[in-house]
Amino acid sequence: MQNWLSYLRKGHGKKLASLHAWNGWIVVILTLTGLLLFGGYWRGVLGEGRVWIRWIHIVVGIASLLPVVYYLLLAGKHWKQLKGKTMQRANVLIVLGLLAGWLLSGLLLWQFRAVGPAWSNASLLVHDLLTWIGLPYIIYHSITRTKWLKEPHRRTVKTGEPGEGVHPAAKPQAVYTRRAFIRTAVGAGLLITLGPSFLRFLGNTLSTGASEEELVSADANRLTPAPKPLPASLPPEGGGSRGTFRVYTVTPIPSFNNSNWSFTVDGLVDRKLYWNWEQFVQLGRKVQVSDFHCVTGWSVYSNTWEGIPLKELLKQAGVKSQAKTVKLYSGDGVYTDSLTLAQADMDDVMVAVLHDGKPIPNELGGPVRLVVPKMYAYKSVKWLNRIELIAGDYTGYWEERGYSKDAWLT
Incomplete structure (x- = not known):
């Protein structure tokens, strides 16, 4: 076991880069399949294909456990390397927490018959809440860590360049980095575009019928x-x-x-x-x-x-x-x-x-x-x-598309 851990820790940086890539692909696949499963419109368009997408979502969700375990095996050395880097350590904890929360709530939703409606209802709320918080965060984190933004000569706005009234030996002073600007712009964009939808989600989740009042008033x-x-x-x-x-x-x-x-x-x-x-x-x-x-x-x-x-x-x-x-x-x-x-x-x-x-x-x-x-x-x-x-048996719309004929709650 000790030899295996030593092997894993060799090439530590490359392994972490690979881990980040795997996490990225997992999030992309879960996002796309999750949106297709969530959207009412796609239920009719996809038909029985929706059942396959659901299984892809489940399998990839379970697979998200692998990078979490892999990271934990490497965590000791990586955590020491991040000493004094509070924000980077916080990011590691946030991402691991999101993956763990998605995994646990997703497993409970998958096994909805075994856990019962109360647990599955709470799990869906947690799953949705983590999605609304996690996806914007991951998008923000991914964009602001691109290679282009890490290149100092391309990401800094400077003053004091040699010219009229400036001594040739004077060093340019950075007043605002392009990376900081992009971080601010991306964060503001996500807040403006996703913020109202998130507030509506919270309102609907915490309400005791207000959303239905709206549906009644808009009844066609x-x-x-x-x-x-x-x-x-x-x-x-x-x-x-x-x-x-x-x-x-x-x-x-x-x-x-x-x-x-x-x-x-x-x-x-x-x-x-x-x-x-x-x-x-x-x-x-x-x-x-x-x-x-x-x-x-x-x-x-x-x-x-x-x-x-x-x-x-x-x-x-x-x-x-x-x-x-x-x-x-x-x-x-x-x-x-x-x-x-x-x-x-x-x-x-x-x-x-x-x-x-x-x-x-x-x-x-x-x-x-x-x-x-x-x-x-x-x-x-x-x-x-x-x-x-x-006179005979009959198979309903969703049962033809993979749902169980046994629709009992327990």
């Missing part, structure tokens, strides 16, 4: 009359949802009005059911409080949903004996999923019309969406407008 649906909430919905029986919904969609977000919205229950049923909006809002509704968990790691707690239990709609339609599966259609014309009859019969599976006493905005899947609290949210179909009873 135009359906009348508005559903009148039951007393348990307003004020919300659950006290108001805690957390912020992240808007993911595989298509452009649709909007609806009285002329283009309807709701159908058909297929292997005794009676086909059909409602327009005016008829649908007259149906009897119930209120329930439940948590909402996304497979990507975030959660919104204590949601007060108001709507019609799915089992009541199926009972009203009459399910034929041949029917085995409940196929669910989204009003975007693309997304579909399914539940077994046993799953659809659960008391808390709801065709929801109101959230916390307000109409569900189109960005959150309104005017009507499914809510399946015991399963991850890809089963809770947005813009629900048709339920079909079918």
Whole structure:
């Protein structure tokens, strides 16, 4: 072991340079794949390719452990070389802390089923926070350490050059280095461009529903009359949802009005059911409080949903004996999923019309969406407008693209 450590410490500078390069490539790959996974637009464009990108992100994230371990083996000698260089030592600790934090939170997100929603939700917050802090820092650090900026003859603005009124023997005096100027400019640019987005991220993260208020006020649906909430919905029986919904969609977000919205229950049923909006809002509704968990790691707690239990709609339609599966259609014309009859019969599976006493905005899947609290949210179909009873099994949109059919939280 001692001989191996001695070997590693030989050529110490070259090894550290190689380590910096590896760290750089790891950060680049994680950034690009992370942005593709985060952006709702890319979900529809990438399709099943998103699953491969997710695995690339996971594998490279795990690989980030290697440079951390490698550095720790070299750390003693390198740390001594940095004696008296406070800023460089601080930079080492910051970068190692970022890599370790990304790695740990990423592992918890990867194993979301094993750790449960509470841990995965906290891990996603930490992962995002480290990204918002770490990426600008790494960009800043990388740019300001370029070879061009390290060349003294190209990075210094000087005064006192020989000329009129200046003694030929006088030495030029540096008043401001180009490197210092670039550092300031890059830092100010990152602050101006990323600062507002970071503040919005913090606001959404720490809010208790303000972001949804904005979505409600910007709701593009135009359906009348508005559903009148039951007393348990307003004020919300659950006290108001805690957390912020992240808007993911595989298509452009649709909007609806009285002329283009309807709701159908058909297929292997005794009676086909059909409602327009005016008829649908007259149906009897119930209120329930439940948590909402996304497979990507975030959660919104204590949601007060108001709507019609799915089992009541199926009972009203009459399910034929041949029917085995409940196929669910989204009003975007693309997304579909399914539940077994046993799953659809659960008391808390709801065709929801109101959230916390307000109409569900189109960005959150309104005017009507499914809510399946015991399963991850890809089963809770947005813009629900048709339920079909079918004889066979059915594989939903994301399940065709690598998601598990087993969407249970645990």
